[in-house]
Amino acid sequence: MKQFLLLLIMLFSLSCTAQKAFKPVKTALKDKKYNEAITQIEKLRTDSTFKNNTKLCLYAIEAYRGLNDAENTKIYLKKNYDTLAFFSTTRELIATSLQLDSIENALQHETGAKPKQKHLVCSVLNQYYPNINAAARFYYSKKDYNNAMRFLRISIDLPHSKIGTLAKLPVKVDTTNSVLYLISAYNAKKYDEVHRYQDTALQAKSTRRIVLRYLALNAEAENDTTSYHSFLYEGWKTYPSETFFFTRLADYYNKHKHYEQTLNIAQEQLQSKSLHNAAYLARCAAYYEIQDYDSCIVNAKNLIAVDSTNVEAHYYIGASYIQKAEQVVMPQNTSTRNYNKALAQRRALFAKAEPELEQFRRMAPQSQNLWAPLLYRVYLELNRGDKFAEIEKLLKKF
Secondary structure, three states, X not given: OXXXXXXXXXXXXXXXXXXXXXHHHHHHHHOOOHHHHHHHHHHHHOOOOOOOOHHXXXXXXXXXXXXXXXXXXXXXXXXXXXXXXXXXHHHHHHHHHHHHHHHHHHHXXXXXXXXXXXXXXXXXXXXXXXXXXXXXXXXXXXXXXHHHHHHHHHHHHHHHOHHHHXXXXXXXXXXXXXXXXXXXXXXXXXXXXXXXXXXHHOOOOOOHHHHHHHHHHHHHHOOOHHHHHHHHHHHHHHOOOOHHHHHHHHHHHHHOOOHHHHHHHHHHHHOOOXXXXXXXXXXXXXXXXXXXXXXXXXXXXXXXXXXXXXXXXXXHHHHHHHHHHHHOOOOOOOOOXXXXXXXXXXXXXXXXXXXXXXXXXXXXXXXXXXXXXXXXXXXXXXXXXXXXXXXXXXXXXX
């Protein structure tokens, strides 16, 4: 009997303590001073006694609902409203409702007490969840990718949770949100997070191209060359008219000196209906590196035929002619007919390089590091006095 009385006294004491502690919160709520109520709630939560108090959650929901409704009313009346406050309170409403549900679930596990607020929690989720999606798109459109990710995670994960399933939250935007999350994570440079919903993001055919593109960029950022190649190759095979995949795949092969691979994909690309200019350019680069200068020149001329504005074609033609000139074997005896023949052949090749490199210079004046050394060799070989002097002066400024 005495123990029972002691228990009643303790419970009464705790109740009185709680009522006294909650009084400033209740007063603020009654006066519709919602920010003040939240301040008081947060202060109480620093006390372990009230940290997991369900009443505090209910008060917090009331306070955040009041703030959110105030902004929502402004929207309805077409008045100026605080977008950030509207979305922030929406997120807090969801978070507080989930906290309330979590506390009640823990109490049920510990004491067997049946949760009392399931209906309220589901009601809040159903009312405010659509605005979570709106917030995610708002922040994404503003390129605020960190906040976009925060709301997108709620949007994607919540419907699949136990309480989300009970509330029957929609999952129809999962794929779209997964794509937006993947892009946001990459742009926020949170490369690990790019993979969180990767499999879901890849499911939609309409956006698979852009997803593969970002996965390739992400693999590049992570220095994952195997995945980088894999995504580029899949992207190119699936979307052969997409410049991004072919050009990067060709660059990848050339960078790693897999020139035969470059030539193979370029040949396959030329059999398709698009990107012939990119295919010819890839072949130019590969043939130049394996010192097949005749093939390089042929492909560069083919490139100009399909794209007269291409700059690099003129570089490859000029550079190849110079390399061919350097390959001419000069006899040691300068007085022989063979020497004169070889010298004429060498100068003829330099002469063929000259107009191509001068055209390259006109089209790409900013690429002085490429055309200046080559024109120096041409002008020196062909005795172009004034032109040589000008290039020599330029090179001294390097």
